[in-house]
Amino acid sequence: MADRVLKVNAFTTFDLLDGSVEGHGFEEAAFATLNVRTAREAPEEVSLELELDNTELESVPPHADRVTLSAAEARTLASELEAAADRVAATEADT
């Protein structure tokens, strides 16, 4: 079977997340890795990479997904994540 597409080491942002893939007529869950990357030199964008464990998936071929974000987009994402995290934390505090 295919090897992982993304490398995974101690610098990987998350090496163990719950993920799922959904399409028309299928939905599967698998563990995932998620990594934030920028070029070592003069980075011009932020990459966000996601890969679900291909051994757990039948509906899609082994692959990783990547989106690129400008600095402004990355900050927008970060602030939305912060706000969402605050809401989740508040729920946890209430229960």
Add this chain to the structure above:
Amino acid sequence: MPTKVERWKDETYGMEIRDHLLRFAEEGWDAIPDDEHDAWFERFKWWGLYHQRKGQESYFMMRIGTPMGRMTPEQLRTVGEVANEYATGPVDNPEFGGAYADFTTRQSIQLHWIKVEDIEDIWDELESVGLSTIQACGDSWRNIVGSPVAGRDADELIDVWPIVQNLHETFKGNDLYSNLPRKWKVAVTGDRRGAGQGDINDLAFEPATKDIDGAEVEGFNVNVGGGLARKEPRFARDIDVFCRPENATDVAAGLSALFRDYGDREDRFNARIKFLVDEWGPEKVRAVLQDEYVDYELPSAGEGLRDEYDYNAGRADAAGDYIGVYDQSDGQNFVGLSVLVGRMAADDVIDLADIADDYGSDMIGLTQRQNVIVGDIADEDLDAFLDEDLLSEYSPDPHPFMRGSIACTGTEYCSLSIVETKNRMVRYGRWLRDNVPVPEGVEDFHIHLSGCTASCAQPQIADISLRGMKTRKDGDAVEAFDVGLGGGLGENPQFADWVKMRVPADEVPGYIADLLETYETERAGPEESFRDFVSDRDEDELAALAESEETSYEDPYLGNTKMTWYPYAEDTSMDASPAPTDGQGNSLPSDD
């Protein structure tokens, strides 16, 4: 635009780094400016020093390059003495004690807990017996690999030791080749075993014969662009060149200059020559080598010996290593000893050197399977040698599960790894030995355990490949392994198929037990090797071969060892680390 590393290299690199290291040794750890740590640590690699991971600041791993793993007993003894004196850390390793030497997959030696303040004294001791840390790491000619018993092995075409000595002397400390775009790994094989493992090197000389003007000439076929790193493993490609032994240095110079001039210096991830071979194709590599770098007409490739290769080849009819007693061409014997995961206590290193001396051996060999060979044992001494107490620990006839294991450094010291490796592999080996029947006919079974997707334990070329990951178990994140099957070199090299992901580390022994039971039950017979058994099955069949499960095996390192300052300390929390320390090991104030 050149990378940051390239700019650091432009400022200071190569031989001159030695003077800076000696200055830091004199002035102490604090003399290395905090904001220049990254640059200096990158440069130190050229002289064989890697800074250890977070929580172990001010401590270094030191790598000593021994061409083809070949040493004298005196050199081995010095390694043991240096390990005892300078490579003892704040906390003992529960399996290996306070001081030890690691024998690596590139036939080098690694020592840990080295203080920069001790560098000059260590170099003095090593260099007094002809050992060096030069270019053990960094972007240059690395340690040249090959069979340590070249010239002694009765099973060889060409004695490559003089060639390798010449390459080593030509390309170590040579300013023309000291700053390459990336590491440059060379294998020279003259035996019929394929023990150089050239397929996974940037440049491989493979034994071959060629009819030239009616005469059969012995030499090498030249392959380029192999390597396991990143997610892009490659076997070295045949560039259709036959090389006479006397031309090996010229061809090697030409190819490393070609790499120096045409390799990618703008993207380190794309810098290894395997990517240039991908881009150009072997034909263009050959053409550029011919046109720009050598001044004689390169013959086309000759007849190789690949069908005879058995080293790490997964064959049922031949052992894939040097363990055991073998004939030398001079009528004496060399004896290969199993060193589980390549780590030997410093006192044992010294004992082995003394024993080798006692028996008149002139040669110790470190193998790419992290084992050690003692050469030159006379027939009449053989029984007594095999009865030495030390050989009960480092056996020439080990249990199959204590024989074939390779492990990288792991979270004990490495910045990249996400799991504990060597101690775990030792525990796996013992548990398998004590609990799992060995399938009939199996003498060596290769398990390669790597701590991350880097390839330091060569995980893609093993019967069972284990590569560090994480998973969740009973709600907690635990260390785990992706599992690959059926890789190996030999006549038809093959990378492993990855069949399971995130098997909890404590369930791996159960998986292997189940797998071997299936293999013994379903194989065509003992003549069907495990590797053949795997290659005969499709993906779905491989995934269904075995299931992971808990057993009586207990794993003390299941938690997140990369978050510890040292996995075996009584208090493992980062706050408990004594690092950084001064030259005497006393804690220094940290900015962190």
